[in-house]
Amino acid sequence: MSNSFMTIQRFILEAEKKHPKATGELSALLSDLSLAAKVISLEVNKAGLVDILGYTGDHNIHGEKVKKLDIFSNEMMIHAMNHGGHLAVMASEEEEGIIRIPERHHLGKYVLLFDPLDGSSNIDANVSVGTIFSIYKRISPDGTPGTISDCLQPGHMQVVAGYIVYGSSTIMVYTAGDGVHGFTLDPAFGEFLLSHKDIKIPTKAKIYSINEGNYKYWRPGLKKYIKYLQDADDRGREPYSARYIGSMVADIHRNLLYGGIFIYPDDRRNPNGKLRLLYECNPMAFLIEQAGGRAIDGRGNKILDLKPTSLHQRVPIYIGSKEAVDMVEKFISEEEI
Numbered sequence: 001m002s003n004s005f006m007t008i009q010r011f012i013l014e015a016e017k018k019h020p021k022a023t024g025e026l027s028a029l030l031s032d033l034s035l036a037a038k039v040i041s042l043e044v045n046k047a048g049l050v051d052i053l054g055y056t057g058d059h060n061i062h063g064e065k066v067k068k069l070d071i072f073s074n075e076m077m078i079h080a081m082n083h084g085g086h087l088a089v090m091a092s093e094e095e096e097g098i099i100r101i102p103e104r105h106h107l108g109k110y111v112l113l114f115d116p117l118d119g120s121s122n123i124d125a126n127v128s129v130g131t132i133f134s135i136y137k138r139i140s141p142d143g144t145p146g147t148i149s150d151c152l153q154p155g156h157m158q159v160v161a162g163y164i165v166y167g168s169s170t171i172m173v174y175t176a177g178d179g180v181h182g183f184t185l186d187p188a189f190g191e192f193l194l195s196h197k198d199i200k201i202p203t204k205a206k207i208y209s210i211n212e213g214n215y216k217y218w219r220p221g222l223k224k225y226i227k228y229l230q231d232a233d234d235r236g237r238e239p240y241s242a243r244y245i246g247s248m249v250a251d252i253h254r255n256l257l258y259g260g261i262f263i264y265p266d267d268r269r270n271p272n273g274k275l276r277l278l279y280e281c282n283p284m285a286f287l288i289e290q291a292g293g294r295a296i297d298g299r300g301n302k303i304l305d306l307k308p309t310s311l312h313q314r315v316p317i318y319i320g321s322k323e324a325v326d327m328v329e330k331f332i333s334e335e336e337i
């Protein structure tokens with residue numbers, strides 16, 4: 001069948017046929033997620049038209065102002081996912097504690113972690129935003145309510161991770177540990193159609209993405225690395241291009257396709273960086289590693305090996321094309337402090 005008629009549902013079902021022991025639960029979860037994505041996409045697209053913009057006046061648990069679309073997306077994810085019978089527990093960047101499955105619903109064997117609308121401070125300016133998700137198998141006993149320990153598993157235990165970017169098109173990208181695949185939402189059919197099969201991130205990067213406004217707070221090795229990227233040499237090495245949207249999903253999506261490195265470092269102001277291990281760094285690390293890239297914390301660890309200690313823990317991240325991450329690792333480890 002040609003790519004143009006391969007819906008995400010069909011693709012997931014066909015992938016599942018290759019695994020004789022599969023129960024279909026993971027496929028059902030992914031289908032539910034793609035439905036939530038369609039609804040959020042519709043709301044994001046009409047954000048400029050309806051009176052949904054502006055602050056609600058509420059603050060989220062990190063003390064940041066929350067916009068209505070964040071709340072809408074969070075509630076949409078919860079309501080789309082809590083009754084399918086496949087989940088034991090959930091956690092969201094927008095909720096302080098774990099999200100229990102209501103007692104009236106069946107408990108399943110999976111755990112869902114998500115950032116319902118990442119980059120939402122960009123919405124008023126019509127800049128791309130995204131939803132990020134991560135799925136684990138529960139470690140608590142079947143049939144009992146899921147626990148916080150189910151949510152605090154290291155990233156290498158993920159069974160599925162993905163994101164939806166609401167940009168010039170809406171694209172859903174996911175991995176189930178068998179490559180990275182992208183599906184573009186056809187607004188006429190309301191279906192996600194296979195558009196990017198088995199995505200591999202170019203080994204060499206051409207792009208770097210970092211908030212350079214924080215330069216003065218960076219560690220010396222990082223300053224040297226960025227200066228190195230901006231420089232050329234007489235052996236034909238060209239400077240990198242700087243691209244920074246300020247929406248992790250959009251920045252990572254572009255770098256995944258074109259080759260690049262995305263960095264949100266620890267610095268003098270943010271000792272653990274800004275991005276959250278469970279909702280942002282782990283799912284992106286799983287995807288990028290599946291696409292042939294790397295993701296590290298700059299402290300000698302792979303992101304996927306970190307053992308989470310709390311739901312909203314932040315970690316520094318250096319993620320993208322393999323050669324670029326190898327290089328930044330070298331600069332940082334050799335720095336004089």
Ligand code: AHM
Pocket residue numbers: 064115117118119120121211246247248249274
């Ligand atoms: P959010 O979860 O509050 O939306 O913040 C996460 C976003 C990421 O999408 C993006 O990479 C980062 O914040 C940008 O931060 P900064 O403005 O400090 O560069």
Ligand code: MG
Pocket residue numbers: 093115117118119280
């Ligand atoms: Mg976020």
